[in-house]
Amino acid sequence: MVPGMDEPIIRTVSRGVNQSGVRDHNVRLLLTLLQRHGPMAGSDLARLANLSPQTVSIILREMESEGLLARGAPVKGKVGKPSIPMRLAEGGVLSLGCKIGRRSAVLLLADFRGTVRQELRLTYHYPMPEPIFAFLRDGIKTILSKCSPAERSRICGIGIGTPFELWKWSELVDAPAKDFASWRHVDYQAELARFTDLPVQVVNDATAGCQAEHIYGRGKEFRDYAYFFIGAFVGGGIVLNHSVYQGHLGNAGALGSLRSFGPQGESQQLIDTASIHLLEARLAENGHDPRDLWTQPQDWSGFSRLVDPWIGQTAQELAKASLSVCAVIDFEAILIDGAFPDAVKHELVERTRRYLINQDMRGLIAPQIEAGVVGFNARAIGAATSPLFERYFLNGNLRLQS
Amino acid sequence: MVPGMDEPIIRTVSRGVNQSGVRDHNVRLLLTLLQRHGPMAGSDLARLANLSPQTVSIILREMESEGLLARGAPVKGKVGKPSIPMRLAEGGVLSLGCKIGRRSAVLLLADFRGTVRQELRLTYHYPMPEPIFAFLRDGIKTILSKCSPAERSRICGIGIGTPFELWKWSELVDAPAKDFASWRHVDYQAELARFTDLPVQVVNDATAGCQAEHIYGRGKEFRDYAYFFIGAFVGGGIVLNHSVYQGHLGNAGALGSLRSFGPQGESQQLIDTASIHLLEARLAENGHDPRDLWTQPQDWSGFSRLVDPWIGQTAQELAKASLSVCAVIDFEAILIDGAFPDAVKHELVERTRRYLINQDMRGLIAPQIEAGVVGFNARAIGAATSPLFERYFLNGNLRLQS
DNA sequence: AATAAATAAATAAATTAGATTTACATATTG
DNA sequence: CAATATGTAAATCTAATTTATTTATTTATT
Structure with a gap:
């Protein structure tokens, strides 16, 4: 079972919990622990998560069979049966991230573990919706064309990192205020839906940088x-x-x-x-x-x-x-x-x-x-983590109301 | 079953969830919804909480039998069987709250619903540990002596609202710095344990005020x-x-x-x-x-x-x-x-x-x-809510590490 | 070096908790 | 009396825990 199919557990205070919510939570918890602490044996995960080894075992085997996890070499040298560290599979999940900045936009494809696999850049004097959406349309096409079908099927979404109220920036970037106002009614979800079926998350650009530092830094x-x-x-x-x-x-x-x-x-x-x-x-x-x-x-x-x-x-x-x-x-x-x-x-x-x-x-x-x-590319890499949190990782704090 | 016996659910990101955790969460959720929205029928709670009516029914009957909830008069006037609104029972849970302030300390007994039942005050030129702990010792004794045994058994804890790093205040309150430094190593839990078995929560005084406004205001x-x-x-x-x-x-x-x-x-x-x-x-x-x-x-x-x-x-x-x-x-x-x-x-x-x-x-x-x-007494009333959150209500955010 | 004991990991089978689903009795309105 | 919503009993289902077993290894002993 892949998490994220149902509404995730406890996103608002007013949400009851049932068994499938429990499973979703525990799956996300194990993925999050592996992300945060690195490869680990099931027995260690059970201790960390306060779950029984049996429960962890069942969840791990399931995620392994789905290709989300990979097993490492058995660790010997300690008393007892050698443990088998499990890790997030390199290509287990992929996602796209886009950052819209003052001088340039970046679109990239990253994996589960923060490695950037492809990267495209558009530079401009100041950002405007039309060229940026054209860049995204062509860029996504380009990136997908370089992926195998298996890889394509593992891309779980696209995150867009953009400044808050961009339309108020015209004087800061000395752009014609009138043109710039067109940012005001931009609907990223709707625009992206014209050329991709991937789920779209929109996040503040600096907050995206923070997400990247948070999980990879x-x-x-x-x-x-x-x-x-x-x-x-x-x-x-x-x-x-x-x-x-x-x-x-x-x-x-x-x-x-x-x-x-x-x-x-x-x-x-x-x-x-x-x-x-x-x-x-x-x-x-x-x-x-x-x-x-x-x-x-x-x-x-x-x-x-x-x-x-x-x-x-x-x-x-x-x-x-x-x-x-x-x-x-x-x-x-x-x-x-x-x-x-x-x-x-x-x-x-x-x-x-x-x-x-x-x-x-x-x-x-x-x-x-x-x-x-994380540095320079933090905002685009962080944007790419939004779909991961949406579907695979635990995020104690609420998402935006949407 | 009363919640709070086990560790409550999902207090840190690294906690797995099992069935008893689910029940604890759902019990707290229903109590919290009744606290926040006022009396409500089981059917409404089920809709709000996204739980099945059956689950809600079972939990409500259990809490009713424990005296935490009371049933209201059936609501007629709508098509269908009349609904029975459930409410937090007036005396279902009691707690003590103490605020330590610049000019005075207050100790009070409040119920589940924020009503102050007893209140004592100590005034001083500036706060010092010894007189304050004497006031608490005597005050708790006085308050308990006015309660029936049934009421006493329903007191679930005491919350202390105190400023952060009180020992640094000496110049603000023109107290002898040397005397005042004795605040530094005060351990509320240990001091209170000398004369009461009640669980003790310590919270910042203004944060306590915020808690009071949060649930009663x-x-x-x-x-x-x-x-x-x-x-x-x-x-x-x-x-x-x-x-x-x-x-x-x-x-x-x-x-x-x-x-x-x-x-x-x-x-x-x-x-x-x-x-x-x-x-x-x-x-x-x-x-x-x-x-x-x-x-x-x-x-x-x-x-x-x-x-x-x-x-x-x-x-x-x-x-x-x-x-x-x-x-x-x-x-x-x-x-x-x-x-x-x-x-x-x-x-x-x-x-x-x-x-x-x-x-x-x-x-x-x-x-x-x-x-x-809430006004004047917010800090003491809010201090009294800390034990309630600890045992009965849902608090999405973490508690202090202790 | 060979062997037994101890230990830890992983998992199968049985059990249990607590949710949902289905079915039904009940009280009310229209 | 039909329609409707509430509330609960019984059956079912999910996913956890517990108990027991297998396995691979280290460590101590002979």
Whole structure:
């Protein structure tokens, strides 16, 4: 049995549970544990999940026969019968992810375990619906044509990571406001349904990044944390109880909208004080081509004179923002990632830590500041995880109302 | 069967579910639905909970025989057999709640439905462990002595609402720092165990207020909201998915620690800019006795000249704070309550709404600003709800690790 | 080195809990 | 009296646990 056929268990407080709901939950639980902890024997899973070995055995054999799980080499060296570690099968499940960004859109095919198998990119001056949907239509076709029939049948859906209220961005991206307004009534589900039967999930782009970090990066280490993704515009996501929390309208973790203060004490938002578009502007003022930031994502050493003060400012803002979010939820950690070279990321994290200790922390528990590891493509990879959570993994927190 | 005997279902993501877990969940679900929606027939519960009428029938009869539920008068006037609405039995479950505050501690006995049956108060210049534990010991004895044996057996626990890291308060309450440090190693469970066998839950005081508003007040109306309780020091609580979220160390909703800015742009916290202690100070400066605020909780009209500007400042701070919290979670609403007269509360809510619309709301969804209805005693009443959630109600979000 | 004992894993068979389904008695309206 | 909805009894079904068995290995003993 594959989970996700019935409505999953306990998605709202007002849902009773019956036997098939129990099975669905336990199947998802075992998949989630294997995802989170890596390959494991049934006996270990039974202990972790607090289920009887028999129950685990039955579920594992079923999932194995469906090709979701694969068995590893028996582990010897301990007293007793050798254990057989089970793992998520490499190609057991595939999914598509798309990120719509300031400068480019990405479409990719990823597997169960976060490996990107194919990737396509569209760049533009600013995003508009028509070219993006054309890119998706052609891109999906291209990607599917390179898959075997078996692989195609294992693609479980497509996730779209997109900024919240994109139609309000026209002045930020200096696009004609009138054209840009067409984003307002875009219905991704309906548009995608014109050329694919795959289930479609829409998720905030930075929240998608958070999902990627959560399952493939350092997210597993923490129960509750906030995630910053520094792109052209900064955004965020939050995790509670080991689950990404999207919020009732999908706008939880809108960390770009955190209040900040300009040099004259005027009210600003984090998006105005800690985003890469500020660095782009500085580059342009200094006669560089700001597009170099995007075409040379692994090496910004050519602009270090400008990058360095930008890191300083951004770190200061992130330190203040980190404490603001910790007043709402007592996050264990703050993860920072973005569309920049690793060296920049680590410098940013280091400086944020230093600024943090000078802040007023009365009544708060200091969070750990850590660097994310997924990096550049986090938003598209994370978008691809949405269909996985929908069908295979446990997500303690509710989905969006849809 | 009474729920809560086994570990309740799905408290962490890594918990498997078996039949007894299912029953426990469904029992709690029905109790929670009756709590939230009021008396209801089994057939309605079955529809709401998505359970078969048979299952609901069995569970209801069992809970009725245990005295947790009572049947109402048959409802006629519709086609078909009249339905019998079931309700939480008035005295079905009782619990104790204690709030430890700046100026006073309160101990009360409440029932399943939020009605306070007995209430005791201790006032002090500043809180210290020894007198408070003596008050609890004697108070519990007094309260129990006024209960019938049947009532005593129905008391399911005691909840303690206390500020976070009380030992750091010495300068705020001008107490000798040395004495005050004794709070640091206080173990409520151990202290209470010396004179009572009741299970003890410890919860942040403002979060307790939030729990009270959540089940007895306006909390039911919203899926996600933040709650401010304006006491001597402002505090808060948050609700996600219709459940109070305490956070992994019990410090979620530490809204008093939200960053704010003083007149010279210096960094402050909300606790410094939106608390009743500011008003106390103004009263003292103007020759009034600040204790009048606490002894005349329903009438502050004597100090309106001083109260009015305090309301203005507080409203402004709350408006800014409201947007800060909505950048972390897309709360539907902000609920405001406090230890002040209703007239003050409503003026504060009204002005907060007005300030809100002048704020920078890019990227955010404007929350509703609403007044809480539980008022003054919210923290103690809410503390008393902790044992109820522990044993009888569903709480989608995790409890503290303990 | 050979062998027995201990141990842990995995699973088959029997049992059990608790849900659903089906059937029916009941009380009411129209 | 027909229609309808509630509420419950009996039978059925699902998926868990418990108990018992097989198997592969390490460890201790001879």
